[in-house]
Amino acid sequence: MNNRGVLSVSQLNRYLKSLLLSDPILQGICIIGEISNYKLHKPSGHMYFTLKENESILRCVFFRSKNADLKFLPGEGMKVLARGSISLYERSGYYQLYIDRLEPEGLGTLFLAFEQLKEKLRLQGLFAPEHKKPLPFIPRRIGLITSPSGAAVQDFLNTLFRRFPCINIVFSPVAVQGNEAAFQIITALNRMQDLPDLDVIVITRGGGSIEELWPFNNEKLALAIFQSKIPVISAIGHETDFTIADFVADLRSATPTAAAEQVAPELRELLQELQNKKKQLMKLWIQYCRRHRLNLERFSGNVLRKVPRDKINQGYQRIDDMERLFNRLFNMQLKLKNSRLEHLKEKLEALNPLKVMERGFVFVLDKDKKLISGVDRLEVDKEIDIIFKNGEAGCMIKNLRDKHILLPEKKDENA
C-alpha cells in the first residue's frame, strides 16, 4: 500500500463529521418517517430511536434540552416529522439526526394532541363531577356565546323562545373557528362573569371538522370555563363531536337545540301546574266554607227561628254562586294573552274570602291587628276594632259572656 497519508479510524470519522457539518443542506433538515426501537434513557432524559421508511433507517437522538416541552410522547410506529441536523457520532461511526423539534405527522397530530391535552386536564381534575355547578331551574338571564351567522344561534333562539319566551339573553357574537376564535370566546366568557344576575352561559356552534372545532380544544378556554362562577353549557358540533370544552363545561348538550331544551323548562307546563294548584286551593277553601254552612244547619230549636230565614237562604245562594263560578273557572284554559290575564285577575279579586263579609260576617282585630276568634282572648275595657265590609269600628269591651244568640245556654242544654 502506498503510504500517501494513512489515516486512523478516528481521523477518518472526524473528517467525515466535519464534512457532514459543513454541508448546509444537512443542517436544519426536516425528515419524515416512522419511529422504531424508541428508547428513553431514564436518568438523562435523552430519547434515542430510528426513523424508518420502507427499508432504510436513520438513527436519531433527541436530547432532553430539546425534548423537554414535547407535547406528545413518541411511540413505536408513530409517523413523525423530525427537524434537526445530521452529524456523525464518531465512536460508532454512524451518522445520525440530532433532533431540535419533533411533531406527529398529519391528522394524527390533532387527534393525538387532543387526547393528550384531554388526559392532562383530566388528571388536573378539570372534568371532575364534583366541580360541575348545578344549573338554575328557571334562568332569568342567559349568556349566549356563538357566531352571529350560521344555524346554531337561530336553532338555539327559536327553540328557547318556543319553550320559555319570558327570558333575557346577553348575546356575545364571536368567531367559532380559526385562530381568533378561542381568544374571542375566552374574552366573552370573562366579560360575562361581572354581568349582574346572569344565571347560565351557553357556548355553542354547529358541526364542523376537527380543524374547525379546534378552538374549543384550547387549554386556556378550558381553564376559563372551569373557573367561570356562572354555570356553563357547551353544545359544540354534532352529537358525536366531543371537544375539551364539552368535558370541562358544567353540562354538555349534543346540539344547540338540545342546549335550549336543557337550559329552560317548558313555560306552558309550569303555568298549567300552577293553575292546577290554584284550583285545588280554591276547591279546598270552598269545601271548608260549605262544611261550616252544614254545621250551622245542625242547630235545631228556636235559636234559628229568631234569625230571619231569608238571610240564611241568601247565604246558601251566595255559596252556590261561588261554586258555579269556580266550576266555570276550573275548565277555563289560562291563555298567555295579557287581556286574558287581566280578566282572571278580576275573577280572583271576586273570590277574595273577604267577600264573606258581604254575608254579615265581621272580623275582630286587637290593637296590634291580630285576628280575635274567641272571647277567651278578650278582657273588659280592652280596645278592639271590628272590621265590617264597608269600614271598621273602634270599640271598648263592656262585658263578656260565654254565650250568644247562636250559642245555646250552657246550663239548660235540654231547653
Place this chain on the structure above:
Amino acid sequence: MHKRTDKIEKLTFEEALEKLESIINKMEREELPLEKSLENFQEGMELHLHCRKLLTEAEFRIEKLLQNGELEEYTDLRREER
C-alpha cells in the same frame, strides 16, 4: 299581613311552589280554625301570584355584549313573530 308578602317576594320559584303545595296539603289534611284557614288561603293565593310573576315577568329581550362590556339592544336576531 304585609310582612308576609315581603317574605314571599324573596322566594325563588321552586320555594314558592313548594310552600304552596304544603299549604294545600295542610288544608286537605287538617281541620283548621277559621282564622288559620283564611290565612292559609290568602297566603296560597299570594304564592300563586308570585310564581306567575316569576314566570312571566321578563319579556324576550336580546342584548349584545360589546367589546367594551357595554350592552345594547340586539335587533338583527330579533325573533320575527312567525
